[in-house]
Amino acid sequence: MRFTCSLAAAFLVFASTSVALAQSDCSKIVPPSPWGPNDQTGATNRITPAVTKAAAAEIQEGQVVPMSYPLTDGIPLFGTRFTKSILTATSLAPGAAFGENQLTYMEDTWLSQSHVGTHLDGLGHIGRKDCYFNQIPMGKFINQNNMTKLGLEHIKTFATRGVLVDMVKVFKAAGKFKGNSACKRECLDKGTVITGADIQAGLKMYNVTLREGDVLILHTGWGNLFEQFPAQNATYNSGEPGIGKDAAHWLVGQKIVAVGADTWAVEVIPGEDPKEAFIVHNILITDAGIHILENVRTDLMAAEADRTRRATFFFGMTVPKAVGLTGNFVGIEGIR
Amino acid sequence: MLTAVTPPAPPRGRRRFAFAPALLALLAASASVGLTASDALERRYTIAFANLTDEPGVTLEGTGFTGREVRDSFVLAARLLPVDLVLYDNRRDPRTALANAADAIRRKVDLYIQYHHDATTNAEVGVRLHAANIPVLAITFPVPDAPLYTADNRAAGRIAGEALGEFGARAWRNQPLLAIIVGNVGARDDRVPERVQGAVDGLKRQHPAIRVVTVDSQGNPARVGELIGRLVASQPGKKLLIAALDDASALAAKSALEAAGRLSDGAIVSHGADRSIHGGVSERKEIDPSNRGSIVIGSVAFYLDRYGYDVLPLAVRMLRGEPIPPRTVTRHKLITAADVFVEYPPYDMN
Numbered sequence: 001m002r003f004t005c006s007l008a009a010a011f012l013v014f015a016s017t018s019v020a021l022a023q024s025d026c027s028k029i030v031p032p033s034p035w036g037p038n039d040q041t042g043a044t045n046r047i048t049p050a051v052t053k054a055a056a057a058e059i060q061e062g063q064v065v066p067m068s069y070p071l072t073d074g075i076p077l078f079g080t081r082f083t084k085s086i087l088t089a090t091s092l093a094p095g096a097a098f099g100e101n102q103l104t105y106m107e108d109t110w111l112s113q114s115h116v117g118t119h120l121d122g123l124g125h126i127g128r129k130d131c132y133f134n135q136i137p138m139g140k141f142i143n144q145n146n147m148t149k150l151g152l153e154h155i156k157t158f159a160t161r162g163v164l165v166d167m168v169k170v171f172k173a174a175g176k177f178k179g180n181s182a183c184k185r186e187c188l189d190k191g192t193v194i195t196g197a198d199i200q201a202g203l204k205m206y207n208v209t210l211r212e213g214d215v216l217i218l219h220t221g222w223g224n225l226f227e228q229f230p231a232q233n234a235t236y237n238s239g240e241p242g243i244g245k246d247a248a249h250w251l252v253g254q255k256i257v258a259v260g261a262d263t264w265a266v267e268v269i270p271g272e273d274p275k276e277a278f279i280v281h282n283i284l285i286t287d288a289g290i291h292i293l294e295n296v297r298t299d300l301m302a303a304e305a306d307r308t309r310r311a312t313f314f315f316g317m318t319v320p321k322a323v324g325l326t327g328n329f330v331g332i333e334g335i336r
Numbered sequence: 337m338l339t340a341v342t343p344p345a346p347p348r349g350r351r352r353f354a355f356a357p358a359l360l361a362l363l364a365a366s367a368s369v370g371l372t373a374s375d376a377l378e379r380r381y382t383i384a385f386a387n388l389t390d391e392p393g394v395t396l397e398g399t400g401f402t403g404r405e406v407r408d409s410f411v412l413a414a415r416l417l418p419v420d421l422v423l424y425d426n427r428r429d430p431r432t433a434l435a436n437a438a439d440a441i442r443r444k445v446d447l448y449i450q451y452h453h454d455a456t457t458n459a460e461v462g463v464r465l466h467a468a469n470i471p472v473l474a475i476t477f478p479v480p481d482a483p484l485y486t487a488d489n490r491a492a493g494r495i496a497g498e499a500l501g502e503f504g505a506r507a508w509r510n511q512p513l514l515a516i517i518v519g520n521v522g523a524r525d526d527r528v529p530e531r532v533q534g535a536v537d538g539l540k541r542q543h544p545a546i547r548v549v550t551v552d553s554q555g556n557p558a559r560v561g562e563l564i565g566r567l568v569a570s571q572p573g574k575k576l577l578i579a580a581l582d583d584a585s586a587l588a589a590k591s592a593l594e595a596a597g598r599l600s601d602g603a604i605v606s607h608g609a610d611r612s613i614h615g616g617v618s619e620r621k622e623i624d625p626s627n628r629g630s631i632v633i634g635s636v637a638f639y640l641d642r643y644g645y646d647v648l649p650l651a652v653r654m655l656r657g658e659p660i661p662p663r664t665v666t667r668h669k670l671i672t673a674a675d676v677f678v679e680y681p682p683y684d685m686n
Contacts, residue, residue: 078684080618193415237684269683270412274642277681 023139026131031287033134040149042123042133042289043257044156051213055161058314059335065304065313067217067297067332069226071117076226076233076264083112083329117329120258120319121292124150125326126281133289146324153321155291160257162315162334163210164217165202166302167194167241174201179221182235184228185299187221190239193268194218196250199243206311212255215315217334218243219298223262226295242268248283252290259284260293260332293317293332301334310336378418381655383648384440385410385449386424386433388476397476397487398519398526400583400610401640406451410644417652430457437461441468447651450482451475453525473651475643483654485647488665489530490537492636493579495670496605497538499633500577503603505542508575515539516567518551518560518589519581519607528581531607535579546577553585560588561595568596576602583613586632587622599631606635609671609680616682623676634672637679 033039069075071083091097091104098104115121123133124147130139132150141149168186171177180189188194199216203209210216225236240263243251248267251259259266267280284290305311313334322328388396389403396403407423414421422445424436433452440448441464448465450472452458462479465472472482504513521532536548551567553559568576576598580586586606593602606613613635615621622632639646646666653660671679 078618191412191415265683271683272416274412274645275679275681277677278683 068118151324158317188241192241258291399608413644493534501542557584564592616684
């Protein structure tokens with residue numbers, strides 16, 4: 001009887017695996033990681049001690065520039081996404097304090113999806129079919145709760161140089177600026193395609209060249225709609241300016257570790273080809289292990305860059321070692 | 337209104353592995369609009385697009401698509417081409433259409449795209465632009481001597497009819513069948529009668545003797561429920577193959593079958609594939625991967641929201657002196673729950 005049960009169980013496991021996890025030949029769909037077949041770290045491999053040390057030279061005044069938006073009720077979220085906290089404060093009730101010192105305490109229950117607010121897209125966020133970064137057939141590496149490969153625990157600490165490119169300035173200088181009246185400060189309109197040439201023009205404005213291991217931050221102004229939450233949530237979510245395929249390919253060649261923007265997807269929406277879905281995510285994350293940072297607050301750093309004529313900073317970002325997660329909300333500081 | 341767009345620079349610095357497919361894709365894309373290596377040096381063209389109407393909520397060509405969606409498709413498609421657009425609204429008005437053409441002549445645009453329903457006006461617009469040496473490309477309604485881009489209503493109808501016929505043959509073999517065609521069946525300006533004929537042809541491929549009943553909503557989808565309800569009540573025991581001529585009529589027909597308790601007796605194929613019948617990940621509309629059991633099998637796509645992606649490359653080819661066919665038709669396709677997210681990738685999940 002026990003044997004029969006085991007056999008049945010084994011069959012069930014086999015059957016469910018074969019049905020749910022149809023496997024593709026990922027070697028034909030996704031390129032291998034340059035860091036070897038076991039790599040789950042991706043582009044953050046480039047954050048070496050030398051890169052961090054060089055980035056530290058950007059700290060010249062000790063000024064910390066916040067680059068995250070508040071995470072609270074009412075910010076723009078998509079579809080069924082939610083973030084909600086519940087405060088436990090029972091010990092504040094009369095007579096509920098502890099001990100002679102009358103200790104009270106509070107804590108939170110945070111019910112939230114991970115890709116909300118200012119957040120990082122991990123390497124397990126985006127794939128082609130069931131193939132993810134480094135040709136990993138992800139269907140074999142998921143369970144009901146998380147991934148067993150490519151989780152956030154594998155990426156290295158973000159302590160590197162950040163470079164800001166002010167795309168509003170670039171498009172105005174090129175005479176091709178088209179704004180959106182819902183923005184209270186200048187912003188590029190949704191659907192505006194940012195090319196590799198546009199990024200290079202922006203770098204040139206501040207006399208910067210990208211280095212291996214950099215994080216590139218694009219200021220499009222679209223984040224002003226996020227700042228107006230909830231009034232402009234629908235407009236914010238309706239599309240965005242962002243990088244197109246050309247820029248994505250160029251950035252892969254620059255060997256950066258992440259690209260962020262004050263938009264919800266970093267890439268241009270509507271996309272260049274209406275039959276492609278988030279193709280820039282595929283190019284950066286799936287093919288190159290380069291992270292995407294969404295809803296980054298860029299206006300303060302853009303103002304600093306404009307004021308000081310310096311667009312580089314030390315990029316510090318807290319990413320929890322959340323095992324098996326595809327991404328998470330983050331805190332980002334630019335230190336100068 | 338002038339809209340500036342910038343052509344993308346060629347890709348650079350991509351890893352070798354990914355470069356080859358990217359290059360192939362680029363070549364394929366280039367081939368589709370006849371781009372060459374000298375494109376970076378190519379001059380920009382000023383192209384005028386005179387839309388049938390920009391009026392919000394007004395639908396076109398017997399589908400659920402609005403003029404605004406058509407116009408937006410031109411703006412989006414222009415981003416990828418060496419094109420500066422001048423946008424006009426013909427407002428379905430002959431005088432406005434003539435004034436728009438006159439303005440384009442004054443601006444000395446390189447090419448004029450005319451989308452207007454009135455044949456007399458189109459003829460006059462053609463004469464005036466020809467005199468100004470400005471080539472014309474017409475959408476849906478011909479302009480004499482100008483190439484035409486148009487939906488192929490007969491082909492679309494045939495796709496719908498064949499899909500229904502095949503479903504009937506597969507699911508209801510040897511059961512009594514009735515074919516129903518419902519919608520604005522008499523809308524000649526929108527060429528809906530061609531859609532009807534195509535649907536009949538398609539149905540008869542599998543079922544040569546099938547009885548076909550047309551239900552005319554006279555352009556008011558709100559009437560579909562009542563009309564279909566009455567019809568199905570008179571047809572107990574029949575399996576119903578319903579070709580809806582637009583998506584609103586399809587949804588109304590489904591509701592009517594539901595109200596009559598006859599959902600299991602019906603199958604519906606629609607025309608248009610507009611946003612009322614499919615949507616994003618969280619919209620959960622009728623044609624959705626999570627709703628594969630729906631009696632709405634699918635909708636034949638008319639892609640008015642992508643006209644710009646089809647028409648502007650034709651215009652650029654004309655301006656480069658390349659030959660284009662006198663008539664180019666939309667590549668219609670039946671969109672079902674199985675491929676709706678491939679054909680219309682949602683972007684409400686990021």
